[in-house]
Amino acid sequence: MKQAIPGKQATIGIVGLGKMGRPVGRHLLAAGYSVVGCDPVEAARSEAGKVGITVLDGPAAVGRAADLVLIVVGFDSEVETVLFSDDGILAGAQGEVDIAIGSTISPSYAWELEQRLAASGVGLIDLPSARGEAALETGDVLLFGGGDTALFEKWRPAFETFASDIFHLGGFGAGQVAKMANNMILWACMSANDEALRLVEKMGVDPQRVREALCLSSAQNWSLTTRAEEKPMPWSEKDMRIALDEADHARISLPLAGTVSEVIKGYKIRNGIPMPSTRKGRT
Structure with a gap:
């Protein structure tokens, strides 16, 4: 050795x-x-x-x-x-x-x-x-x-x-469990940010000014303050697939995670962000 x-x-x-x-x-x-x-x-x-x-x-x-x-x-x-x-x-x-x-x-x-x-x-x-x-x-x-x-x-x-x-x-593996939890919360926050700011804009209020206020409020989160939605997000499907597959193995229902997966997909479609053309991962 x-x-x-x-x-x-x-x-x-x-x-x-x-x-x-x-x-x-x-x-x-x-x-x-x-x-x-x-x-x-x-x-x-x-x-x-x-x-x-x-x-x-x-x-x-x-x-x-x-x-x-x-x-x-x-x-x-x-x-x-x-x-x-x-x-x-x-x-x-x-x-x-x-x-x-x-x-x-x-x-x-x-x-x-x-x-x-x-x-x-x-x-x-x-x-x-x-x-x-x-x-x-x-x-x-x-x-x-x-x-x-x-x-x-x-x-x-x-x-x-x-x-x-x-x-x-x-x-070994505990770090991957924690990263899975991190990603579940990250994408949930990004989904909530997107829906809230779209509603703000639809109601005639400047979403950028509202964002500034939210970043100092009880709604503050990492993806909101870093404007994470403006950066590439190639791993979102993979991240949520890991969480949902592990939930199946653990026999636990995660309805919010399922919804978040679809919300993020919709966000990427609306904004022209490339999505994987094939399902990558272990077979």
Whole structure:
């Protein structure tokens, strides 16, 4: 097993060098870590190289080079591929690596991964984040952590380079449960904001002036103050699908979540925001 001590001599690998991976890598480099990474998109590789990340050929090469690999791809199916394919992290690392999953995945899949990798020697941490791209750039994201306590604390100094608030919430998968809850509330707030401000406008009152007041009122919420509806929202369908699928498994009714899923879909249709043409995710 690799015995790297987190600090300036540790190498952090990042699989996925886009809007999350690139700024995370930049913060880690600034703190003295060595950073390697990979991405299938040339533009992402190029931008990562510009900030000093050493770009490697694929996940296996990253797994071979790194002491800790942070996965920040989009879907369960992509996590599956970068972990288990012939060119995957595990093929390169051969068990000698710790893995932090920064992707938002379903809690059920996280627990399945834990079972599948229990005898592998791989250390697993889940590490989804909140607060969006601007917070990634400034190093002020919030992290929902899960996994073995000693393993999590081993890598906390690395996480502190790009996060201002870090919560270790329990065993592996607990972070994904918390991120699911975060997303349910986020999209519910955005739905309520949209409906309320459309009604305000229909009744002849300036919605922007009302928004200013609401941001200081008891209706204040993150999506209202950050004008989140003006930014891309590619993950809304995925986020709500995770919540509703987990509710089915848990045999609990979440009628508000079902309604929010449809409200967000309607918002995207009305505003010409692209929606996924296929159902992505694990099959």
